Structures are given as structure tokens and as C-alpha cells.
Amino acid sequence: MIAFLDIQTTSNNYKLASIVAFSVVVIDDDRIIHSIERTVKPLNVLSSMEERSSGYSNSELRSQNCFADYFAELVEILGDAVVIFFDKFSEMIWRKSLREIGFPVNKSQQIIQELLIRRGILNQKTSLDSLCNLLKKDTSLNRLGLNANVLAAIYTEYVLADNGSEAINQPFADYKVVTDFDNLPKNPGVYYFFDSEKAVIYVGKAINLKERIKAHFSSKIQFELTLTESTFSIEYKETGNELISLLLESAEIARLKPLYNTQQIEDILPWTIESRIDKKGIFRIFPKEKSYSDNYHSISFNRDSVITKLKNLALQFSLCYRFLGIERTSGSCSSPLCKGVCTGMETREAYNKRAQKAFDSLQSNKESYFLKLSGRVKSEEAFVLVKDGVYEGFGFIPLEYPVRSIADFEAFIEPYDNTYFTNRSIHQYLNKKGIVKYNLP
Template sequence: MYTIVDIETTGGKFNEEGITEIAIYKFDGHEVVDQFISLVNPEREIQPFVVNLTGINSKMLKNAPKFYEIAKRIVEITEDTILVAHNAQFDYRILKTEFKRLGFPFKRQTLCTVELSKDLIPDQKSYSLGKLVRSLGIPVTDRHRASGDALATVKLFKLLLTKDTNKTIIKESIKKEPKFQMEPRLIDIIDNLTSVTGVYYMYKADGELIYIGKSKNIKNRVNQHFTGTTPKSKKMQAQVAAVKYEATGSELVALLKESEEIKRNKPILNRALRRSIFTHALYSFIDHNGYINLTIDKADGRKPCITTFSTRQSGRHFLEKMVEQFNLCQKLAGIYKTKTSCFHYEVKKCEGACIQKESPEDYNKRVQQLLDKYSYKNKNMVIIDRGREVDERSAILIENGIFKGFGFYNLNYQINNLEILQTIITPMENNRDQQHIIQSYLRKNKRLKIINL
């Protein structure tokens, strides 16, 4: 089973293009058995020359579905098929890029009708779709529109199937995954990067992924790598042949994606971040007098904690601020060792919980405020942060205290219930590192919008 695909895009820099129109025809070798055609809102500008070529402009796409809204249909119609396109490397790359933005891997076997035509119909003056089908007497309507070009490719592919009498050329031409090719535009890597927040990926010439990083300014960060004098920077300079990136808008999304991608891919130059990124945690316990005590200790995954830290020092610094903010007792917070009253009680900044002068009920209420603020255990909430575009926001979903993933939404839409959120969320693994990243980010960015569901 085959799916013949044609995609129209916005044009622009390599791997920054967006889809404006897509047409997919499911073809069983004899006839079309299913089809999907749609305009797509690319959420980015269309290059003027593309508007002139295709006739597709931003006004036409204003109410068109965004890619995430049609992604499921694309997966369903192409599943267990060989993806066929005229210059398949381009269409397949665009689809992979769009799915990668959603956090999903998209892998299909591919066939290129340009390559097949050169093998089965040699000596043609041109192998561009328009000139080739005209020379073969294949009618084509709506040239440079996805549906018209895809239908022309269906007819061309049908002809190629009949010409491959031994059924060997097409079989041998199927590619499981196009080989990594260094794009001409990537020769000058820095010039082809932009100053956006996101995750970047460094590759060797053979396509091996050797480093993953995140930055609030990818172009500047990669420039630092390429001008650095550390042993790691020198290895990058010697080995890197291409840098690709994915914009996230939100630094929190970039941190979460970087952590998951490093654990999944284990790039050779990311040794440090393969391990857990936190060492200490904040724990609570109730003493024999009924007061909630706090303590910073080495992180132990076997027991529940409130929040985590990269070092003991950062944990202690956090506790000191919380003692001030919530008017807590230094002794019960574990930062002032004494058998009597704490120093803050002597200077009238502690209500006396350290010597049982303040009741456990009154003291514990303030401690509980701290626990509720910095722990999302059993909570249903959404952290709202920046998006990739001005009119977009990112949403990080916590459901029953478990990190579920992230998604992006347009400001014209209200995100206020789980059902809507679950449709836009890209699932991610919930582990201790991801929890640490979220908790640490919440501590440092106090103005973040949080919606409790």
C-alpha cells in the first residue's frame, strides 16, 4: 500500500518552513482507496515568491486547521504504507519536522518518483513534475497546489509501476530512512541559526547525533561552542557538520525536552547530563510535639520529597528565604541547631514554635502554605509560559501530581479543562529529573501563570 503525498510550504530557512497545504492519496497499486486534502495554518509568514507561485496567502489560511489538529489523520492514513512523492526527500523532511515540533517521531519508508523516473524513463529533458508529466501526456490541473500535484504524481506512479515489469527497481528503491545529507545552506552553520529559545542538535557528517543543548538564544550559544577553547568545544568544532534546532519559546519546555532527548539519545558529548541532575531534596516530618519539621538531605527516590536541588547549598539558600517569607522557625526548618530557642525568636522574628510557645496548629498552617506552593503532589494544574510566536503560549500539564507533557495553543483559545488540554499535549516521561526541572523553574520564575484545574 502506498500514500502519494504533495506538500506546499511557506518557504524560508531550512527546517523553519511550515506546511500551508497537504494532499495525501492512499493508493493500492490500482486505484485510490482513501484521500486527505487540507489547507494548513502554518503559524508563520509565507514568503512572497511562494504566494505568487501557489496563490496561497495568509488570509486564506486564517481559519485553516493548524498542523497538530490534522496530525492524527496524517498518521492514520500513512500508517503501514510507503510514502511516495516527487522529490520525496523534501516532503518527508517537512513532515518529520512538523511532527518533531509536536514531539512525535514520524518514520515511514519512502519512494521518490524523480529517482524512479530516471531509472524507468531515462533520457528525459527534465524530471520536474510539470515538464515530466506533460512529456508523458499525463493531464495535470491546479499546478503548484497540493491536490493537483499529488494527483499528477499518482498517475505518474501508476505508469512507473507498469514499466517496472520485473517489480525489482521499485522494490530496490524503497528507502527505510533517507541518509543524512549535509545541506548546502548548513555549510555556514551560524548564519542559518536564529536567536530563539529552544533545543539544538549537533550532528557529525555521517548523521551521528553527538550533542544536545538548550538555550534562550540558540545562535549565540552555538557561536560560543564554536569559539570556545575547552576540550568539549574543540571536539565540537572538529566533529560538527550540521546543527538543527527546535524552537520552544518557553525555557521550561526547552529544559524538559533537552533532558528527555539526552536520556533517550545519549549523545557522546552529553555525558554529564545523562545522570540525574539533582543531588539533594527538601523533606518534611512531624516531630514528637506535633510540629512539621523541614530538612535538606541527599535525594532518595524511595521516599517522597517536596522539591529538589542541584546542591545542598542551593537547598539551604532556598530554606533560608522560606523561613523569612513564611515566618518559620529556624530550628524546625533545620538551619539553626540548638536545644533551646532559635536566633529569630530572640530577635522577635519567630513566634516560638522552637520552645512550644506557638501551637503546632498555628505553626503548621504556615508550613503547609510553603508545602502547597512548592509541591504539586496530587494537583491538577497547567503552567502557562511563552510560546514560539507572539500570539502563542505553551502549556505544561500536571495531572494528579504527575507531569504529562507540554503543548502550544493560540491566545484566541481558552485553555481551562483537561479534555481540551489532553488533545494538544505532547506526552513526555514523568521522572525525577523532569520534576526537579519544573520545581526549580517554578521557584525561580514567580510570575508564571498557573491555572488550577
Template structure:
């Protein structure tokens, strides 16, 4: 759990300042679950340049609560939380300073989004909050007011969690919140999980991630792990003390994140991804009459395929659907081995390419439509799908036929502006597995899916 906050102060000599406004958003890693926002009477004069910057003046604070009046609420909302702030050193110092004046020792773990941004978003000219969110396309209102800046920091931190492929942020949190009771542990862990599509991470008492999985229903899948008597499941049950998860909004992002995380983190209970997961591919070739033929066969290392399948039966089922969708010929798709006309021609469901009654130009145009839709070799496109909540969209960026990365957007201009989009997305390794995953997903019927070519 995180307490993402921003503090405005009076300015002045070091350790003589006072808090003028505070905003705290309690964030569970996925959404805001509580908040506290208040002006504070610092009982000292505000520096004139601070008034110009924030718009907060002494008159506004005359009837505001003094710090001791809000101290209990601050303790309660940050209890058990990691303090997150942009330049956390300042905000945490201000809190400790005010509590020290009350004779109370205030201690919390902290995370600084400036430091995290420098690590996870390298190469930016400036890491000030204003310039950082502008470059990332994150909207910000009430700049230099506690609520506006804290809310922008929440959105920034959410993006940084996405960028944190090594899960260092998660691990640091889990080490603070490990659960020790074996008997009650599994029930409690499952109860805290959502019935949502996404990726889940099992960690041990040292905060090390020991297993990564994906599911359309995270809670249901975790429960299966914990109720299974299989040797591997029993071993996981013994070692797991914490679970974190990422809602992805759709299965494509879950599959890609799982693939990336397993290869990056190498959890000890994850078997290596099977090289034979996708064994067959769809290939195209032109015959002596100029007709483009399609065939499903075992993957060939030196030949480009249109799309891939886990087995021959899956490829055959795909071709049978494509036969109807694109009005193709059974003979020219390898579904009917014959020297003459295909069966569909005899029942008037084939236009006669098999017996050369239809021209190769006419037939090939429909075949190319299929190839163009399923083969993204050398293509530039954005695959847009459902996000994690209403108003959000997921994006997968393909450049020159290779996976560049994935992320989430809420505003159209974030997709239309490529420089902003590239800052928002989390870069992903382009490999054969990710290509298989994307092509397989594109074949599924999904009315939420949208492909934007550029």
C-alpha cells in the first residue's frame, strides 16, 4: 500500500518552514482507496515568492486547521504505507519536522518518483513534475497546489509501476508486508485478489518473485494453485508469502507481460517457455498458373510465415474459417487434395479457381486481404484494446513488423503523438514468442480490438 502525497510549505530557513497544504492519496497499486486534502495553518509567515508560486496566502490559512488538528488523520491514512512523493526527501522531512514539534517520532518507508523516473525513464532533459508529466501526456490541474501535484504523482507512479519490469518497487513493498501464518495465509492471499484479467506474481518471505502467471480471472487461478495437490503446487504453497498482481484489461497484455516477466525475472517455479508451443505456420506460395496457394505446415526456420499455430489442427480450423470469410478455394488452401475441382466447387461455394474458371488476379486479391490482415511483417501499427477501467485503452506498438512495447492511454492525442506514445509505453523485447502471441490473438473474434496503421 502506498501513500502518495504532496506538501506545500511556507518556504524560509531550513527546518524552520511550516506546512501550508497537504494532499494524500492512499493507493493500493491499482486505484485510489482513500484520500485526505487540507490547507494547514503553519503559524508562521509565508514567503512572498511561495505566495506567487502556489497562490496560497496568509489570509487563506487564517481559519485553516493547525497541524496538530490533522496529525491523527495523517498517521491513520499513512499507517502501513510507503510514502511516495516527487522529491520525497523534502515532503518526508516536512512531515517529520511537524511531528517532531509535537513530540512525536514519525517514521515511514519512502519512495521518490524523481529517482524512480531517472531510472525507469532515462534520457529526459528534466525530471521536474511539470515537465515530466507534459512529456508523458499526463494531464495536470492546479499545478503547485498539493491536490493537483499529488494526483499527477499518482498517475506518474502508476506508469512507473508499468515500467518496472524487474518488479523492484513491488519487491520492496512485499518485504514490508510478508505474511507468516501458513494456515491462514493462502485464504487471506486469495481474498485480496480481483476477479480480473491480468498477471500475478508469487513472492517468498525474502521478497523474491518465485512464480509468474496470467489468467482471465486472477483470483480463480490463484485459488487453483492453492487447492491443487500437484507436487509443484504444493511447493509453491509452502514458499509463497505474498502475491502482487497487475490488471491488464485484456488477455493480449496479460500474455505479453507474462512472457516478458518470466524471461526477465526467471522465477524458480516457472518452467522455461516451451520452444514447441507454436509448432505450425501458415505459408503462401504462387503456383505455375499464378494463383497464390496457402498451406499449414510445420514451422520452417528460414522461411517467413503469415501466422502461427500451436498445432496442425488449430491451423486447419483457422483455414476452414478463412475459407468462408474470404471465399477461398479448398484445393488452393490445402484442405482438399484433388487433381480437379474442389468439393465446394461442386456445390457452388467456390468461384472456380481450382479449375481456372476464376482469374488469378481476382482470386489473389482476396488472398492478399487475408495476408495483409494477419501478417504484420514490416508493418507499423497500433493494436488498441480494452484498458483496465472505463475510459482507458491499452496499446501495443508494432514498428517495422517488430514489437516495440505496450502501455495504456486515456486521451486520443497520446496515441496520435508518437513521441508521447513512446514515452508512455513500456518497451518490450521482440522475440518469436511475442510474435506468436500477437498473431494468435489477432485471429480471435474481439469487437474491442482496433488496429491503427501508420
């Protein structure tokens, strides 16, 4: 079940904006099951400027219900539906409005404007009215905020349907095409080299996009000569800081597998520490290399690091190397503090108690934090989110948006896989002097 939600506000400023109109269309099994349009009495009288910008007057809103009065109706018709908005601002305001009346709401993974940019149908953000003109849709828009039905139609036709073929010839979302080296920014970012068939053949990162891209074309190294001779166009995306450049580059190389990127093409599977009770009733802790993409319990991305951690557990909790998967010898193990479970000198009950405590300590030591970084523009901050020791992704938050919970981060995060390369990038960054990890709110 999906719901399309259109809203109109008093202002484009997040702090000042309040909802004056909204509409909802709920679809289940390709059938509209709910459709409502509501106008809202604002808490404060609108200024003349707010009346003009919102398209609604104080006189017509004065007799309407406050937003909180629609709460019960919204809960009933939205239920567990995935809510889809036209743009990010609409989602932010909707979340803020519900939070103000004590109702938290999950973020929407579906922003129509962003989805259309990703598919190459849009090159930049635009209004709903301009989008309809661009798509040449013969649609008469209702008053501002009352066009959830139009959102549903656009989503169905241009997102669900296979109309993204033109995306091949269009820039990526939020990416810019290089037309002149002299106009390149001197900011951190990620860049893409395309061949004559518009396939990505190289992805790179840069602290200074201008200098790094130009360096490819001035180099006399054979690799660079071959790469640049094969390059027909270039696109880039600013990231605001070096760490997100590293993380995005790693994710894009894994996704696109460009011809001239060789170092990060191979997947490196994570090693984990897991546990089980064996046939003799002994609680075993052992290293295991994952063969699937479930990285949630990953401890490291190489076996040596896991073995080192297991040896530390053996010392801390007087455990046996044999039952930690470190040794496979018969008889006594070589662990200096083993109390003899491997030779029958210690009962399995006594050993299991310590082994369980050791395994539980691994889970409790997983950190959850975020890193605060420079944004792409002065009006935003960037962040990298790590939850339970696992990299979740990064995002950009407007300075005026208050972050009070992890749900606020999740409203802006671009999720990415936790891999060896992202793990390494974050750890190297944390080893720099003066880096602060912030606890999640």
C-alpha cells in the first residue's frame, strides 16, 4: 500500500513554514482506496506575503480545522502505507508537523523529484507545475497542496513504468557535466569518466576536483594516456569533504565496476565472530567469513584481525584456543590462561559461563555514532552514520533542521553497504588528530 502526499506551506523556510493545505491519495492493489483534500487553519495569522506565496488567505483558512484535528483521520487512512512526497522539503515539513503533535513518522525512501532525476527524466529540481509542463502532461492542477492525484499519476507513469531509457544520455542525479576545465570547482568530490557509449570507465575522488581532473590530462603515464584517450565526457558531484568523497567513490566503483578502476573491483567479504553449542555441549566461539551481504555482525574484513580479537578474549576471559577456532590440535591447547576444558580439567558449565560473557562483550562494544563534516554549501552540514559498529551511509542536513533523534538522520541519509573499503576509510579518518565522534541522540 502506497500513499501520495502533497502539501502547501506558508513559507519555503523550514523554521517558519507551517502547512495550510494537504491532500492524500492511497493506492492498494492498483486501486485508489482513499482520497482526501484538506485546508488547515495555521497557528498564526498569515502575513500578506505569506498569503501571496501560499495562495491561501486568512479569511478562507480561519474557519478550517487545525492540523492536529486531522490526526485521527490521517492515522486511519495512512496506516502502514509507504508515503511518497514530491520533494524533500515536503517530507521535512510533514515530519516536523507530525512531530509537533507527538507523532513520529518514518522517513520516506520515495521522493518523486529525486527518483526522476535518478532516471534522467529531470536534470534539476523543479516545481510540480514546471514538471507537468516538461512532461507535456495535459493535466489541470488544483490549488497548491491539493495535487496528490497528480503525484500518483506521475509516479505510476514515469517511476514504475520503464520510461527511463533516456537516462543513458543524461547526467546522474545532482551531478554536473564538465564543459570547461577552468570552470571546475576547487572543492572535494567524486568524478566520472565516460566513453563514447556513455558507459562509466573510471571513477575517482578528489580534494580539489579542478586540479585532480586536469592532472589526468596532463600526465604522461601510459595508464593516464590510455584512460584520457578513451574518455569522451566527464561528470562530477561535490561532496563537501574528503571522507564522503572516499565513501562515495568506493560505493560507485563497487556498483559500476568501471573498466579502468582495478583496486576496488574485487569484493572482500567480512569476517565475523559467531557462536554455537557443539555436540559436547561446549559453547564455541569461532571466526567465519561471510558468503552473503549480511554485514550487520561483522567485526573485521580480514581473518588476522579476527584471530587477534579472539586471542584477546582468551586472555580476558581465560578461554580455550581450541574452542575459539584458533587451534585444531587434540589434547591441551596452548592458551596460557585456559583452565583445562580441552582436557577435561574444567567443567563445560563453568567454561560456557565465561564464554557466553565473552561473546556478549563483543556485542556491547559496538559503537553507534555520527561524524559531523563540512557540507557542500554553507547552509548545510554533512554527516556519516555508524550504528552498532556498522557504516550506514552519509547525508547532508540543512543547518536550520534540528536533529533530535536517529530518525532525523535517517530522513536525510543515503544508505550504502558496509564494506572493507568503507570500513578502512572511516578508521583511517578516525585516526586523524582532533576527530570527534558524536553519540547518537
